[in-house]
Amino acid sequence: xxxxxxxxxxxxxxxxxxxxxxxxxxxxxxxxxxxxxxxxxxxxxxxxxxxxxxxxxxxxxxxxxxxxxxxxxxxxxxxxxxxxxxxxxxxxxxxxxxxxxxxxxxxxxxxxxxxxxxxxxxxxxxxxxxxxxxxxxxxxxxxxxxxxxxxxxxxxxxxxxxxxxxxxxxxxxxxxxxxxxxxxxxxxxxxxxxxxxxxxxxxxxxxxxxxxxxxxxxxxxx
Amino acid sequence: xxxxxxxxxxxxxxxxxxxxxxxxxxxxxxxxxxxxxxxxxxxxxxxxxxxxxxxxxxxxxxxxxxxxxxxxxxxxxxxxxxxxxxxxxxxxxxxxxxxxxxxxxxxxxxxxxxxxxxxxxxxxxxxxxxxxxxxxxxxxxxxxxxxxxxxxxxxxxxxxxxxxxxxxxxxxxxxxxxxxxxxxxxxxxxxxxxxxxxxxxxxxxxx
Numbered sequence: 001x002x003x004x005x006x007x008x009x010x011x012x013x014x015x016x017x018x019x020x021x022x023x024x025x026x027x028x029x030x031x032x033x034x035x036x037x038x039x040x041x042x043x044x045x046x047x048x049x050x051x052x053x054x055x056x057x058x059x060x061x062x063x064x065x066x067x068x069x070x071x072x073x074x075x076x077x078x079x080x081x082x083x084x085x086x087x088x089x090x091x092x093x094x095x096x097x098x099x100x101x102x103x104x105x106x107x108x109x110x111x112x113x114x115x116x117x118x119x120x121x122x123x124x125x126x127x128x129x130x131x132x133x134x135x136x137x138x139x140x141x142x143x144x145x146x147x148x149x150x151x152x153x154x155x156x157x158x159x160x161x162x163x164x165x166x167x168x169x170x171x172x173x174x175x176x177x178x179x180x181x182x183x184x185x186x187x188x189x190x191x192x193x194x195x196x197x198x199x200x201x202x203x204x205x206x207x208x209x210x211x212x213x214x215x216x217x218x219x220x221x222x
Numbered sequence: 223x224x225x226x227x228x229x230x231x232x233x234x235x236x237x238x239x240x241x242x243x244x245x246x247x248x249x250x251x252x253x254x255x256x257x258x259x260x261x262x263x264x265x266x267x268x269x270x271x272x273x274x275x276x277x278x279x280x281x282x283x284x285x286x287x288x289x290x291x292x293x294x295x296x297x298x299x300x301x302x303x304x305x306x307x308x309x310x311x312x313x314x315x316x317x318x319x320x321x322x323x324x325x326x327x328x329x330x331x332x333x334x335x336x337x338x339x340x341x342x343x344x345x346x347x348x349x350x351x352x353x354x355x356x357x358x359x360x361x362x363x364x365x366x367x368x369x370x371x372x373x374x375x376x377x378x379x380x381x382x383x384x385x386x387x388x389x390x391x392x393x394x395x396x397x398x399x400x401x402x403x404x405x406x407x408x409x410x411x412x413x414x415x416x417x418x419x420x421x422x423x424x425x426x427x428x429x
Contacts, residue, residue, distance in 0.1 A: 168344065169308050169407040176343045183343040184411040188335075189424045197341060 001114040002053065004032055010051070015043040023120065033104070033118035038133055041121055042159075045138040048107060048117065056107035056117055059139035062146060064153035065102040066126070066178045072097065099126045101155050105135060105142065123155060126178075134160035152177035246385045253297075253323070254285075254380040257373070260296035260316065261289035265303025267330040267363040274366040284373050293319040298376070300369075301355075304332035304339060305346040307412050311404045317353045318401040323393035325380070327372050328355040331362045338362070351416035353402055 002010075008020045011034075018040035023033045036044050048056045072095045080089045101123045108115030123130035134157035136143045146157045147166040154175040157163055165172065174181055185200075193201040232242050263271060275281045275289065290296040293316045305313060317326070328349055331337030339345035349355065356379060357372045364372075383391035392398040402420065405412040416423075 167308075171407040171409060173409040181343070184415070186347065186411070186415050188340075188347055190340075 014047045041133045055109045055111045058108045058110045059141050061106040062142050064149040069099040131156045133158050254377040256285045257298045258288045259298040263302045267302035270363045271302045274369045279366040298325045300327045301333040301349045302329045310346045314352045314404045322400050325356045327357045329359050351421045
């Protein structure tokens with residue numbers, strides 16, 4: 001299969017105006033992906049599917065990712081005038097990355113037996129009506145998975161033929177896979193709570209600080 | 223009734239060819255040996271339930287092989303598997319549609335308490351939050367032997383039920399409800415999250 005740079009160059013040539021970015025993945029998987037812009041995503045997807053050298057006809061997996069707002073602090077060397085002399089001083093700078101939601105598609109070719117090519121799209125922000133173009137018209141197999149992303153992450157897919165909740169009930173209002181989701185507080189006694197469950201248990205039982213761990217909880221006074 | 227007839231006298235009469243019994247004994251004997259379960263499964267526990275009904279474990283030995291596809295013909299509801307919050311109202315509705323007397327076996331960790339999914343957002347933390355359960359079977363999933371054991375426990379329970387008097391069976395008591403409110407789909411959870419009339423959350427007990 002062609003390299004990702006090659007695919008990117010050919011897709012940009014085939015779809016005039018398309019802006020494609022290569023997102024590197026520094027992890028052990030080393031699986032970089034193509035970031036598509038909303039306006040041309042459908043056309044680029046059609047190119048990936050129909051191009052005779054690629055023929056990525058099988059969309060095996062669609063998933064959502066929630067990226068919260070994050071701050072990355074960096075140490076930068078800055079030249080400053082200290083006591084009349086110019087010196088290099090280390091200063092920490094904070095860089096702010098606004099949060100967004102992401103949809104990731106894994107594509108394979110059944111015809112040419114190659115893959116995967118990973119493409120992704122990002123919403124502008126994490127707001128309630130965050131939108132992305134639907135790729136269901138290109139790969140029919142994305143239909144249920146886009147519905148699942150809509151259900152659990154709250155991304156609205158433009159052009160999806162039947163965008164409804166698929167796992168939760170229609171009256172449900174939350175998006176459980178978002179990182180800031182808090183489930184309803186229906187904690188029930190457990191004999192050995194730990195980690196997150198222990199934190200929940202602490203809210204329901206008065207702590208006994210002389211003991212460590214799970215046993216330092218006692219029944220709340222009724 | 224066995225507690226009113228002297229057992230010795232009864233067996234003496236039996237030896238002479240006279241069989242003494244009571245309506246209650248006959249009635250319960252008939253009921254306990256033809257328990258018809260409602261035919262539905264929710265998760266992997268249902269596979270064990272199917273195995274129990276098949277020839278190797280043979281639930282028919284206990285009179286429970288007639289799995290009914292309609293709640294109107296069923297005596298027993300085997301809640302076999304994970305009850306998701308989306309499925310819970312349907313389960314309660316099926317229970318309400320079953321005619322009295324009716325019994326419930328809560329099969330497996332999920333049906334008892336939510337099991338491995340207890341801390342999740344979409345699994346009901348035990349079917350006993352909405353309907354009364356007669357026999358609980360622990361296990362993930364329980365083996366067919368465990369389901370057979372639960373079945374025999376249920377038979378024992380049915381055998382001991384009284385038709386009259388203060389402690390008569392609940393289905394004969396007009397005061398006892400035989401239908402329970404079906405929970406509604408809420409914006410964040412089922413509403414109500416449990417039926418306070420039948421469900422008391424387990425309390426912590428420490429010195």
